[in-house]
Amino acid sequence: MKKGILIFITMLMLSVTLCAQKKVAVYVTGKDDGINKVLGDKLVEAFVKNGKYIAVERTSGFLAELKKEQNYQRTGEVTDSEISELGKQFGVEYVCVADIYDVYSEKYVSARLIDVESVEIINSANVNTKLDNMNELLRVSVALANGLTAKTSKELAEEQAAKEAAEQAQLTAIRKQYEAEQNEIKHQLNQGILQVEDLQITFPSPDTKYYWKEVKKEIKACHVGEKTDWRLPTELEVKKIASFLDKHMDKKKYPAIYEEISDMRYAFYQWEYNLWYVGNKYKVAQYLMLVRDAK
Secondary structure, three states, X not given: OHHHHHHHHHHHHHHHHHHHOXXXXXXXXXXXXXXXXXXXXXXXXXXXXXXXXXXXEOHHHHHHHHOOOHHHHHHOOOOHHHHHHHHHHOOOXXXXXXXXXXXXXXXXXXXXXXXOOOOOEEEEEEEEEOXXXXXXXXXXXXXXXXXXXXXXXXXXXXXXXXXXXXXXHHHHHHHHHHHHHHHHHHHHHHHOOEEEOOXXXXXXXXXXXXXXXXXXXXXXXXXXHHOOOOEOOOHHHHHHHHHHHHHHOOOOOOHHHHHHHHHHOOOOOOHHHOOXXXXXXXXXXXXXXXXXXXO
16 A cells, blocks of 8 residues: 555656656757757757756757748748747747858857747857867767756746745744744733743742842742742753743843843852842842742
8 A cells, every 4th residue: 555655656746747847849950960960969868967858859850841831942041930830839848949050161059949939049059169070079069058958047037036035935934933932922921920941930020129038028929820839940940041031032122031130140059049149248139030840
């Protein structure tokens, strides 16, 4: 059963890939049939390796159809519009046309990729060469193929637009997540208890500072959430809370909480030892934050 599902998924993925590939017909013009054949084969090979195309060599088929056209019979030339119409007849989306001309003692080899539907030239490339040996012919074929299969300005623009859209979507998602976190923190604070991992935190009087002699009394009187096991946080718990707040809380919205954390976060001893920070030695009042183990 699993094997059958795997085969089905593989075939489905293959069919999707094939549907995404564009069909291109390669048509080469020139006086030397041997050169035309090699150039055509190499262009087909390049398109296939590119992965975006399903390519076929159709020089003979195009010539057979073109010979029926009066304009071709009269001038021997063919327009891109005529190429486009032939491409439609052959059931392809693109036609690659490669032309070889004798210019002085060299050969001018040019190629263009035509969109059958719009008759737009998608990509083009050209090479000047002696074309007097096989290695040179192969080099020219590769150079043309690379030029034709390179990303077009339209594709590059679309990729850039997609990249910018993805980045904007990511920023929007981050902003929404941050706003959701802020709203959740605000909601929890309004309820009187803030959840930080395995701890619950409360601020008995967020805008009030206490001296040590008042702390025990305040802890005993604290029944937030109908709980009676509130206590002072340990040094490690203070650091954990500070790390959470730095990451998730807007400092400007909760200055009193941050002032308290900044006072407490570098404590060098356990808070439950009946000590009220270093400032206690100088009778300094502090904001009061209490915690309890979340169960």
